Amino acid sequence: xSSLSRWFGxxxxxxxxxxxxxxxxxxxxxxxxxxxxxSAKSNLxxxxxxxANWQNPCGAPDVCGALGNSIKIGLLxxxxxxxxxxxxxxxxxxxxxxxxxxxxxLIFLPMATPEIVLGASLLSLFLxxxxxxxxxxxxxxHVLFCVSFVVVTVKARIASLDPRLEQAAMDLYANEVExxxxxxxxxxxxxxxxxxxxxFSLSFDDFIITNFNSGTMNxxxxxxxxxxxxxxxxxxxxxxxAMFILALSIVIIGQxxxxxxxxx
Amino acid sequence: xxxxxxxxxxxxxxxxFLFIFFLLPIFNLAQTSTQTPKGGGDTGQYIxxxxxxxxxDAFVANREQFYRSFIYAIIATILALLIAYPLAYAIAFKAxxxxxxxxxxxxxxxxxxxxxxxxxxxQILGEQGFVVPTLRSLHIISSSTTLTSTxxxxxxxxxxxxxxFMTLPLYASIDRIDPRTLEASGDLYANAxxxxxxxxxxxxxxxxxxxxxxxxxxAAGDYVNASILGSPQTKMLGNVIxxxxxxxxxxxxAAALSFTLMAAILVLxxxxxxxxxxxxxV
Numbered sequence: 174x175s176s177l178s179r180w181f182g183x184x185x186x187x188x189x190x191x192x193x194x195x196x197x198x199x200x201x202x203x204x205x206x207x208x209x210x211x212s213a214k215s216n217l218x219x220x221x222x223x224x225a226n227w228q229n230p231c232g233a234p235d236v237c238g239a240l241g242n243s244i245k246i247g248l249l250x251x252x253x254x255x256x257x258x259x260x261x262x263x264x265x266x267x268x269x270x271x272x273x274x275x276x277x278x279l280i281f282l283p284m285a286t287p288e289i290v291l292g293a294s295l296l297s298l299f300l301x302x303x304x305x306x307x308x309x310x311x312x313x314x315h316v317l318f319c320v321s322f323v324v325v326t327v328k329a330r331i332a333s334l335d336p337r338l339e340q341a342a343m344d345l346y347a348n349e350v351e352x353x354x355x356x357x358x359x360x361x362x363x364x365x366x367x368x369x370x371x372x373f374s375l376s377f378d379d380f381i382i383t384n385f386n387s388g389t390m391n392x393x394x395x396x397x398x399x400x401x402x403x404x405x406x407x408x409x410x411x412x413x414x415a416m417f418i419l420a421l422s423i424v425i426i427g428q429x430x431x432x433x434x435x436x437x
Numbered sequence: 438x439x440x441x442x443x444x445x446x447x448x449x450x451x452x453x454f455l456f457i458f459f460l461l462p463i464f465n466l467a468q469t470s471t472q473t474p475k476g477g478g479d480t481g482q483y484i485x486x487x488x489x490x491x492x493x494d495a496f497v498a499n500r501e502q503f504y505r506s507f508i509y510a511i512i513a514t515i516l517a518l519l520i521a522y523p524l525a526y527a528i529a530f531k532a533x534x535x536x537x538x539x540x541x542x543x544x545x546x547x548x549x550x551x552x553x554x555x556x557x558x559x560q561i562l563g564e565q566g567f568v569v570p571t572l573r574s575l576h577i578i579s580s581s582t583t584l585t586s587t588x589x590x591x592x593x594x595x596x597x598x599x600x601x602f603m604t605l606p607l608y609a610s611i612d613r614i615d616p617r618t619l620e621a622s623g624d625l626y627a628n629a630x631x632x633x634x635x636x637x638x639x640x641x642x643x644x645x646x647x648x649x650x651x652x653x654x655x656a657a658g659d660y661v662n663a664s665i666l667g668s669p670q671t672k673m674l675g676n677v678i679x680x681x682x683x684x685x686x687x688x689x690x691a692a693a694l695s696f697t698l699m700a701a702i703l704v705l706x707x708x709x710x711x712x713x714x715x716x717x718x719v
Contacts, residue, residue: 190527190539193520197546197600200557204549207560217565257451268444276448279455285650285706286463287658289675290695293682294462297469297692317458320451378550380661381675385682397552401665405556413553420548424541 258323266331292385330364610644
């Protein structure tokens, strides 16, 4: 008995971690399970197992159109936000200049502003200039909330670099451009990749800002929100689960490649 | 000359973007918040009259939702901190080889749309799920008690959705603690609780501050959890702003509420950072 209680005492944190992860994954498991539900329209009650939804993920009206929009917006917003954010991160991480603290403040403020305020204020700007909400306003809105996260992520990577590596390159007669291209950039690349992945997942999953600036254009989160009232079709669960598997494999492959590179 | 201009060249595109699409809209929002209806029966048409009483009107009419937003967000933040801290601690000190796997697992639920997960909770805890009938048949809850459409459900949903935002900065901070400092504390006859209070917690304060901010800010402006898991009695400020914009086209009130929300959050954040900052020094 006492050895059992001692075992509990020693492994309390581990047991806790298992419970916490179970809590985190209950809705994921539910979403996955109900992607196999044999339901005609509203995916509320378990009706039986089927592969039909996975074989026909575009079966529900407009679900794949919404998904396509989300992917297009995500890719565009990620590209712009990563370029702009990386440039700012290099300026902040590698240079001393006047206006540094103002720049830092301007990077921090969008992160400290609730999404609904960002979304609402952008929409009122677009309305003033008679720009109709839609695809491009949504891309701009997504770049806006992704930029700061890119800056923070890439800046952290630049700060952790050993400056002696660049000095060594210079000592070996590499000029500034060559040093940047062959030493600095490859070393910062994992940080940029992580930032891009973060930006894409933020963009892909965003609902609040999108809802304000997309007008009648549908995105995947909007599709879910609107159909939630009458029960979302199982195809949405299929797409959610597929995204989960895809993203998880990217992360795992990334870890694997990173480890292999470290070994060699 | 070239040395001076490089950082500015790097900054111009990004800062220009933030100026046009962040600062300008915020100023524009401030302006909109003091407009009044044009009259003549045109809904959605407003003129600039610098009517600052809009703020008073908007606040008085939506006092309840305003307080509710902050109370819900604060409770959800505290709950997320209490749940995430032991988890982050376990990942940092007890995970061993599984550390990277566990970190991926913390982020993994993110990849399923948060809306799908929130709706999943509604289904699991709803009338047609299996939890409520089971609890009822065991007489743990009465037949009229529901788990969804309550304040508890909204707060639980927010706690769940923002948990990774809390866990990651906490982990980053706790992972940096040298385990030898904890051993040293034990060697100096501190018990586990004292070690935690005097060594671990102070050293992890940067993570606590970052995590609580990353949870509190989006939680205070959130309206998705309230509309999926709540009822009309649990409406938050976000719900009001959304409906003012889209259903009632009352832009000045929506703008005034947005601005009040942002100002209140900024004030709270500044007070909190200052307080937490001094605690760190003790």
